[in-house]
Amino acid sequence: MRFVHFSDIHLESGFDGVPARAFLNKRFVGWANLALRRRRHYQGATERLEALESFAREIGVDVALCTGDHTALGTEPELAQARAALGPFERLPRGLVTIPGNHDVYLEDALARFEAHFGDLLRSDRPELATDGRWPLVRLFGDDVATVAVDSSRPNPSILSSSGRVPDAQLEGLERALEALADRFVFVMTHYAPRLASGRPDSVSHGLDNADDFLRATARARRGAIIHGHVHHCFVVRVPETSLPIFNAGSTTLTGREGLWVYDVDGTRATATRGRFVEGRWTLDEDSRVDI
Template sequence: MARIAHLSDMHFGAHDRRIVDAATAWLEERRPDLVIISGDFTQRARVAQFRQAAAWLGRLHVAGLRTLVVPGNHDVPLYDLARRFAAPLERYKRYISHDLCPFYEDREVAILGLNTARSLTIKDGRINHDQMAMLRDRFAAVAPDKTRILVTHHPLFAMPIGKGGELSEAVGRHEDAVKAVCEAGVHLALAGHFHRTYAQAAQKMVAHSGGALVIQAGTATSTRLRNAEPQSFNWLHVRRNDEMELQVIVWDGAAFRRASHVEYAHGGEGWASRAVADAPMMGAVARG
């Protein structure tokens, strides 16, 4: 079983230091096999903010925790137009990671991260055809019994973002991206961006989208909350490529605690969920 912590939208520069320390302590105590951070390390891509983010990553690495990271749109300078268009992710590469499309594989999982942040959009994301080819090629060589996981900052699908049922804009080249995910046989698609916890089978969101389970993480440490959802991150137990557990770990004002615990199994009709009865349901996973 692979144990994965999925954090997103740290927003150093608009973060709560107490919550950062609590999240770090939680990870150090549970010691996941991999920590995934799906973008928006900084609030405005400033040097001081990247240094704070790099120092936090350094704490995880000193503790012996392995990480896989991708940038988000907030990691591209917004107001520095020269840097935004000439070297949009230069600071990210200097302080966080040179690899914008990292790949990790062990005996149980294969995980590919793709950069969806772009200079020409303020908040929306895009995926290009070279990245789609990389997605197909990387996973084509993976043994069929391993769980294939895709990590992006922007979700590839239109997501529910409010209580009124309104949907977000899908990532650029959405239809081609979904086709590539389907052809690559992706089992789990992890993302962030909207500061909202959400999980749903892709085929219930978009027709002909394959067998992926879409999992969104909320913001782990930012003070920029949306929809009154508190800071949180996801704790995944991936048993096989057709069976996993999702626990949402939520900040309650004093500590991180488990808020929901849902089991997912993939059968003939796709992914189905079952809430674990003994979980304290302070704030269940939003799912359709």
């Protein structure tokens, strides 16, 4: 079964209809950053995502996995646009699994909006394994593969912080789910990076508060991979704290740093191959293929 993992698409095409009061907070700083700098780096993001959907069909992808940050500031038009842009991925043979990133739940007011637009995607095939509302979300793919997603994103009203945390109850659920699914290859999905490419934790202001606890919860998994985004560089790293390799798709639509992973998994073997965006086309970098 073939999976494509993309992340941090950060779609945004203006804020028509968003009331001014929605910007009387940290969102104003985020908006200024967009207007002055960020928007330039994400020009063509929608086209790159559309090209990815065609590429996914061309190379026979069964399932799309997205690890959050669909938007820039979690406003109504952005969430509506992002949800519509994901539609074609839902129609892949076995559909789409996605989770929120911190930009999707940028401030408290975005939580209900994310739920309204993306709630139908946040479903679990094993709801009895949930320990914190609907989380962790479990999806089963055939007899050999599953995804277990935990939510590490939260609103961050301070302009100095964009850190995340997996609630303790979800870590318990994650351990339990990994035990229950021990006969499958499991993708553990979350938005935040438990480690950087160097193997070291991310900074206090940008990282996952309880990265060590999260890694501990996955330490005994038999077969699988941790997959995430948030840090806008595509990489894979192995660390002694967990048996699972850690794959970051980076930001799939960021000009010059476009990243994604394609995973091929069957009952006995799993590999990961990096995708690159070269001269306006997605391509698989066969030389990058690694065994998982």
